[in-house]
Structure formats: structure tokens, C-alpha cells
Amino acid sequence: MNTPPDRRTRGRTRAGRLAALDAWLLATERPLLEAPGEAPVVDVGFGAEPWTLLELATAVRSVNPSLAVVGVERDPGALRTAADPCAGAGVALREGGFDLNGLAPARLVRAMNVLRGYTGAEAEAAHALLGTGLAEGGLLVEGSASADGELCTAHLLRKVDGALRPEALWLATDFTRGFAxxxxxxxxxxxxxxxxxxxxxxxxxxxxxxxxxxxxxxxxxxxxxxxxxxxxxxxxxxxxxxxxxxxxxxxxxxxxxxx
Ligand SMILES: C[S@@+](CC[C@H](N)C(=O)[O-])C[C@H]1O[C@@H](n2cnc3c(N)ncnc32)[C@H](O)[C@@H]1O
Incomplete structure (x- = not known):
């Protein structure tokens, strides 16, 4: 297996960029989100500002108020910026990468807009590493979005019998750019x-x-x-x-x- 390289990506993000994805997960993954237990929801590479991380926390806690939500970043500056707003929202932060730095197995791992610049093989290796942090039945969501989230797509990959199974490709548009x-x-x-x-x-x-x-x-x-x-x-x-x-x-x- 290829090892994912240590690629630097800029931490740009925008409030609301991943709101459509939050809506999809709420509509289709309620059993996963509502299941009792400690398994957290993890947002890897939440970016220079924690907007989309906090929005994810609000969304998933609307169906399970006691859910643990953790933001993982490798950028210490992003972690500093996020510290106060995340503490206020009860969202934990951890410095780390795709191995999730020893977190408990997660029910949901989201990694949006973090694999820019990776080759296909490197992206697959990154999926495999992210998948090691998932609990059985958990979902890995990895994809890309335009700057404001007008167009957004993601792989939905499920951990089944200890392996990651590609389940579906989610696609969303808000029609700002018309549609084709x-x-x-x-x-x-x-x-x-x-x-x-x-x-x-x-x-x-x-x-x-x-x-x-x-x-x-x-x-x-x-x-x-x-x-x-x-x-x-x-x-x-x-x-x-x-x-x-x-x-x-x-x-x-x-x-x-x-x-
Ligand atoms: C473009 S931002 C994405 C922010 C947000 N997820 C979004 O979709 O708007 C990419 C972030 O991923 C982080 N990142 C890239 N590779 C990472 C890795 N291996 N582990 C943790 N964070 C990573 C970068 O530090 C950067 O803050």
C-alpha cells in the first residue's frame, strides 16, 4: 500500500460550505448517528476556521445531543483559532492526521477538501488509513467542494467486516451555477x-x-x-x-x- 504523503493544503473554508452534506447525513444516517455509545463523529482537516466543524456538531447533535464530536487538524494555527469556539460548543480538538491520533473508533469520519493534490493511489491509501479509525459499520465521507459549496461530492465508504466498502458517491448542487x-x-x-x-x-x-x-x-x-x-x-x-x-x-x- 502507498503511504499518503505529507501534502500541505491551505486551510481555506467557509461557513455553510458543507451544509448540504450535513443535511444528507442527517437524512440517511440517523441510525448511525442515534446509536448509543461513545463512538465519536470526527472531522479531519476542518480548516483555518472551525465553521464547518461547528456546523457538523450542531447537525449531528440535533438527533443525538450527547454525541462526542472531535476536530482533528495537523495545523497548530488552526487548532489555536478553533480552541475557544470549540470549547464553547463542547467540541474536542486533537492535533493529528489521518490516523486520528489514537481516538476511540469513530462512527463517522469526515475528511472534506483535504486530499487536493493527491494522486488516485495516494487518495486510496489515505482512505485506508482513515478507515482504520472507524468503528464497524461506521462511515467515511471523503470528498471535495467548490469554495462556497455550490457543487460538492463525496465518497461514502462503510466499514464492513473490518474493511472499507465503497457504498456510494454523493453529489450536490445548489443551482447557483445552473445545472448540467x-x-x-x-x-x-x-x-x-x-x-x-x-x-x-x-x-x-x-x-x-x-x-x-x-x-x-x-x-x-x-x-x-x-x-x-x-x-x-x-x-x-x-x-x-x-x-x-x-x-x-x-x-x-x-x-x-x-x-
Ligand atoms: C481546504 S481545508 C478544508 C477545510 C474544511 N474541511 C472544508 O471542507 O471546508 C484543508 C485542511 O485540511 C488539513 N489537512 C490536510 N491534510 C491533513 C492531514 N493529513 N491531517 C489533518 N489535517 C490535514 C489542512 O491543514 C487544512 O486545514
Whole structure:
């Protein structure tokens, strides 16, 4: 296995950038979030300001007020900046990296916008390392978002029988930039972004979605075109996970083969 390199990424983040992801997790992972026990929710690489970490804590505690939430960063400056607001919100902080620095096995590990600059193989190695910190049945969420979260995608990877199983690719748009399926290409998780080439599963998926969009979009606003194309795609047998109100909000997940 490749060892993830020590890549420096800038810590830029924005309030609300990952709000769509919080909404998806609340809608689809309630049993995981509500389960009793000590297993924490961990946000790795929360960035120069703890906005999205604090938002995640508020979201998951809306369904389980006693949940332990931990922010992990390797940047001491980010940890200093986050110290007071996180203490006030009951969110623990820990200096560390993808090995989660000895935390108890987590129910959810989120690592958003931390693998910029990694190759596909390096990203896979990072997934494997992040997965070692997950409890059985836990979820690893790793992906990318545009600066304000207008477009956002993430791998959903589940720990099953001690191994990470790719479950689905979650995709979200807020329609600020209109809508076309190909818009997601530049915001795919690192390993997928590099493999949008003829013959790959992700290339095929984006192509089929584009065909469904072309067939349905005439006269429709972006939001309606998103919905209509996703419905058409699902009707054709594509394994698309949809949650009614989140479909209207611009969110779907594409189940991976075997996921
Ligand atoms: C672009 S920011 C992302 C902030 C936030 N997660 C978001 O999506 O808006 C990336 C952060 O990841 C941190 N980071 C990168 N690699 C890391 C690693 N191996 N372990 C912990 N933090 C890491 C960086 O220090 C930086 O603060």
C-alpha cells in the first residue's frame, strides 16, 4: 500500500460550505448517528476556521445531543483559532492526521477538501488509513467542494467486516451555477476526478446522466432539470439513491457496484 504523503493544503473554508452534506447525513444516517455509545463523529482537516466543524456538531447533535464530536487538524494555527469556539460548543480538538491520533473508533469520519493534490493511489491509501479509525459499520465521507459549496461530492465508504466498502458517491448542487451533470466532474473526489475517461464507471455514469438531462431539460429551470434527469436515470435502472426533499434541493447519491 502507498503511504499518503505529507501534502500541505491551505486551510481555506467557509461557513455553510458543507451544509448540504450535513443535511444528507442527517437524512440517511440517523441510525448511525442515534446509536448509543461513545463512538465519536470526527472531522479531519476542518480548516483555518472551525465553521464547518461547528456546523457538523450542531447537525449531528440535533438527533443525538450527547454525541462526542472531535476536530482533528495537523495545523497548530488552526487548532489555536478553533480552541475557544470549540470549547464553547463542547467540541474536542486533537492535533493529528489521518490516523486520528489514537481516538476511540469513530462512527463517522469526515475528511472534506483535504486530499487536493493527491494522486488516485495516494487518495486510496489515505482512505485506508482513515478507515482504520472507524468503528464497524461506521462511515467515511471523503470528498471535495467548490469554495462556497455550490457543487460538492463525496465518497461514502462503510466499514464492513473490518474493511472499507465503497457504498456510494454523493453529489450536490445548489443551482447557483445552473445545472448540467458534467459540472460535477471538477469537484469529484480526488481519485475519481483523475479517472473520468472513456471506459471508466464514473465516465459512463456522467455520460448516462447527461443523456437523461438532454432528453428532459427542454423548458425546465435547472432545479427541475436536475430532478427530471435524476428520475429518468433511476427509471432506466441506474442505482440512484434519492431522498424526496433533498432531491428537490439538488442532492442524489449513485450507488457503487456492490455498494
Ligand atoms: C481546504 S481545508 C478544508 C477545510 C474544511 N474541511 C472544508 O471542507 O471546508 C484543508 C485542511 O485540511 C488539513 N489537512 C490536510 N491534510 C491533513 C492531514 N493529513 N491531517 C489533518 N489535517 C490535514 C489542512 O491543514 C487544512 O486545514
Amino acid at each position: 451533470p458534467i459540472q460535477f466532474r471538477d469537484w469529484l473526489p480526488r481519485d475519481l476526478r483523475r479517472s473520468v475517461k472513456p471506459g471508466t464507471a464514473i465516465h459512463g455514469f456522467l455520460g448516462r446522466w447527461t443523456a437523461a438531462w438532454d432528453a428532459t431539460r427542454a423548458g425546465l429551470a435547472p432545479r427541475e432539470a436536475f430532478r427530471a434527469s435524476a428520475e429518468r436515470l433511476a427509471a432506466s435502472g441506474e442505482p440512484l439513491l434519492r431522498v424526496e426533499n433533498l432531491l428537490a434541493a439538488g442532492q442524489v447519491a449513485w450507488r457503487y457496484a456492490g455498494g
